[in-house]
Amino acid sequence: MRNVLTAIGNTPLVELSRIVPKGSARVFVKVEAGNPTGSYKDRMALAMIEGAERRGELRPGMRVVEYTGGSTGSSLAMVCAVKGYEFIPVTSDAIAREKIASMRAFGSRPLVLQSESGKISPQLMERMLAETRRLAAEAGTFYTDQFNNPDAPLGYTALAHEVLEQLGAAPSAFCAAVGTGGLIAGVSPVLKEADRNTRIIALEPAETPFLTTGKGGPHTVDGTGAGFWPAHLTRDVYDEIRTVPEAEARAMARRLAREEGIFAGTSSGLNTVAALRLAAELGADARVVTVAVDSGLKYLAGDLFA
Numbered sequence: 006m007r008n009v010l011t012a013i014g015n016t017p018l019v020e021l022s023r024i025v026p027k028g029s030a031r032v033f034v035k036v037e038a039g040n041p042t043g044s045y046k047d048r049m050a051l052a053m054i055e056g057a058e059r060r061g062e063l064r065p066g067m068r069v070v071e072y073t074g075g076s077t078g079s080s081l082a083m084v085c086a087v088k089g090y091e092f093i094p095v096t097s098d099a100i101a102r103e104k105i106a107s108m109r110a111f112g113s114r115p116l117v118l119q120s121e122s123g124k125i126s127p128q129l130m131e132r133m134l135a136e137t138r139r140l141a142a143e144a145g146t147f148y149t150d151q152f153n154n155p156d157a158p159l160g161y162t163a164l165a166h167e168v169l170e171q172l173g174a175a176p177s178a179f180c181a182a183v184g185t186g187g188l189i190a191g192v193s194p195v196l197k198e199a200d201r202n203t204r205i206i207a208l209e210p211a212e213t214p215f216l217t218t219g220k221g222g223p224h225t226v227d228g229t230g231a232g233f234w235p236a237h238l239t240r241d242v243y244d245e246i247r248t249v250p251e252a253e254a255r256a257m258a259r260r261l262a263r264e265e266g267i268f269a270g271t272s273s274g275l276n277t278v279a280a281l282r283l284a285a286e287l288g289a290d291a292r293v294v295t296v297a298v299d300s301g302l303k304y305l306a307g308d309l310f311a
Contacts, residue, residue, distance in 0.1 A: 030291035043300035050080035052160030075104030082111035127232025161191025175200035177291035186238030268301035
C-alpha cells in the first residue's frame with residue numbers, strides 16, 4: 006500500500022540561471038520543498054521513526070517527543086500522523102509561527118516555550134532540551150533525539166544518491182547549513198566515495214559562530230546554530246566550516262524568489278550565499294551543489310518577505 010510517506014525524496018535539482026556571476030562555477034540547488042511537509046526534514050523524520058520501529062524501541066500505543074526549531078517537528082508530526090503515534094514537540098515562540106501551526110494541523114500537541122529575546126539562543130535550546138528530557142523519562146515515550154540518533158544521517162543518504170544521478174557525476178563542492186549536522190553526515194560519505202576531491206563545506210550563521218569560534222549567540226535562522234557541537238558533525242564528514250551573516254542570507258532568500266523562482270527560507274538563502282562564494286572561487290569548470298531546505302510558505306507571517 007502506498008501512502009504519503011512514499012512521496013518523500015526524489016526532489017528536483019535545478020540550476021541557478023540569473024544570480025550566478027559570469028566566470029563562476031555552475032550552481033545547482035536541491036529543491037526540498039517538494040517533500041510532503043515542504044522540508045528536507047521529512048527524510049530524517051521517516052528514518053528515525055522507522056529505525057526505532059525496526060529495533061522495537063517504538064511500538065503501537067507509544068508517544069514520540071522531540072525538541073525542534075520547527076521543520077523537524079512538522080516532519081515528525083506528519084510521519085506520526087500516518088503511523089498513528091501521539092507526538093509532542095517541544096518548541097518555542099522564537100520560530101516561525103507557521104511551523105507551530107503546521108505541527109498542530111497534523112494532530113500533535115506542541116509545548117511552546119517563550120523566548121525572552123524573541124530569538125533562538127543557546128540558553129533557549131538548553132531549556133527546550135531539559136523539557137524534552139523530562140517528557141522522555143515518562144513511561145511509553147520514545148525520544149527521537151535528532152541530534153544524536155544514528156538513523157538521522159541515514160535519512161539523507163538518498164539525497165546524495167539523487168544528486169549523483171541528477172548531476173551525472175559528483176559535484177566539485179557541496180555546502181549546507183548545520184542544524185543537527187545530519188545532512189552533512191549523510192551526504193558526505195556518498196559524495197566522497199564517488200569523488201574524494203569533492204569539497205564538503207559546513208555552514209553556520211555569523212551571529213552564532215559556535216562551530217568556528219566556540220561561542221554561540223542569538224539569531225533568527227530557524228533550524229541552524231544550536232549553540233553546541235552536534236554529534237553527527239564529526240571531523241571526517243566535512244572539509245571546512247564557514248559563516249554567513251544573517252542579513253546576507255535573508256537578502257538572498259528574497260533574491261532566490263524574485264530572480265530564480267525558488268521560494269525558500271533564510272537557511273536556504275544562507276546556503277546559496279555560500280554556494281555563490283564557492284562558485285566564484287572554483288571557476289567556470291566546476292559545479293557546486295547546495296540545498297533549498299524548505300518552502301517560503303513557512304515564513305510569510307514574519308518579515309522575511311514583507
